[in-house]
Amino acid sequence: MTSSDAPPLPRRVRALLAELRDRAMVCDLYSQAGSGVYHDLSLTDTQEVRELVGLVRGLPGPVLDLAAGSGRLTLPMLALGREVTALDLSEGLLVLLKERLAQAHRRFAERCSVVHADMRDFSLGQRFGVVVLGTSSISLLDEKGRDALYCAVRTHLLPQGRFLLSTLDLHAPPEQEEAEFVFTGGSGRTYRFFERRAPGEGRRVVAILPEETEEPLTVFTTTVAVLPADQLETELAAHGFALRSRTPLGDQKGRHQEVLLEAEVAT
Ligand SMILES: C[S@@+](CC[C@H](N)C(=O)[O-])C[C@H]1O[C@@H](n2cnc3c(N)ncnc32)[C@H](O)[C@@H]1O
The missing domain is CATH 3.40.50.150 (Vaccinia Virus protein VP39)
Structure with a gap:
């Protein structure tokens, strides 16, 4: 589960959250709200x-x-x-x-x-x-x-x-610290995946943004050890x-x- 000392989110996600302010929120992927997305x-x-x-x-x-x-x-x-x-x-x-x-x-x-x-x-x-x-x-x-x-x-x-x-x-070399790709769930719904890992940190931060969502936008996150x-x-x-x-x-x-x-x- 995401801990309070979670490392920073990927840059693109931070920029999006700064732009949207209270029209967006961040939620743990394994919370009640994130269960449907994970499933x-x-x-x-x-x-x-x-x-x-x-x-x-x-x-x-x-x-x-x-x-x-x-x-x-x-x-x-x-x-x-x-x-x-x-x-x-x-x-x-x-x-x-x-x-x-x-x-x-x-x-x-x-x-x-x-x-x-x-x-x-x-x-x-x-x-x-x-x-x-x-x-x-x-x-x-x-x-x-x-x-x-x-x-x-x-x-x-x-x-x-x-x-x-x-x-x-x-496998990816350290210069690929951040990655972004699109993923399709079992329902056919698409999600934007953002991943950030910093060399030496030993952890990856994943942020998932369901596409075609109405505001407020929810970004689902999880932090995992490497x-x-x-x-x-x-x-x-x-x-x-x-x-x-x-x-x-x-x-x-x-x-x-x-x-x-x-x-x-x-x-
Ligand atoms: C990556 S998912 C895997 C779920 C399932 N095995 C699958 O293949 O889809 C990780 C799971 O770990 C659960 N989890 C996280 N921390 C846990 C803990 N400390 N004890 C038990 N389950 C935990 C989450 O709720 C989530 O269901």
Whole structure:
């Protein structure tokens, strides 16, 4: 979640906000107001969903989907016939997940537990064959938060259980500190994406502006840590996890490279 010490927004967004003054506002992407926008963006298919679900298919036991949001990964994992616990901190996104479960096949909802909790501090009284933390959601946590997450994941894994998590390796050189592009959500609605990252800051600020909105304009923001796969591998080892596999996803030409990590508790 966006913290109060969030770094500055991208230049173009700051200029827009200065121009519009009280005809624009800034909102956290994972707030109640941002839930619909995040959900729309999450409806676009990605290779990560296919890879993650493919890995889960081959692993036994119930599944814990951390930072599940509106269920982009939860629903395909339920479709595998698995018991899934979906945990998230955003009430708005969990409402959307429950609506999707209500519309899905009755057996999906029967096999899904929805939990409103913080992934840094949860106690479910159950162990899982697979814990999933997709969509680079680990980058929403600072170092202290990641320490707490790794401990909570360890105590919720069955022996030989797997922790599957994804992250982004950044490719763009430092002179491309800011980037802007247009993205189409699952509804067909378009969004302008602005990204800012400063060399050495270790964080990226993302601002999303739905196109064709009436005033007041809302800019949805999130700040994420830059967590290269190498760094996560080191952190996982320090918390008693051994890496089983590391899979780059998609083409390697873009500004980012998604990487999927599979870890288990070291013996
Ligand atoms: C990038 S989204 C991923 C959502 C979903 N897994 C998907 O693939 O669409 C990040 C999610 O992390 C959730 N989140 C942020 N901080 C959290 C925390 N401390 N504990 C649990 N969930 C959190 C947000 O509410 C949001 O749903």
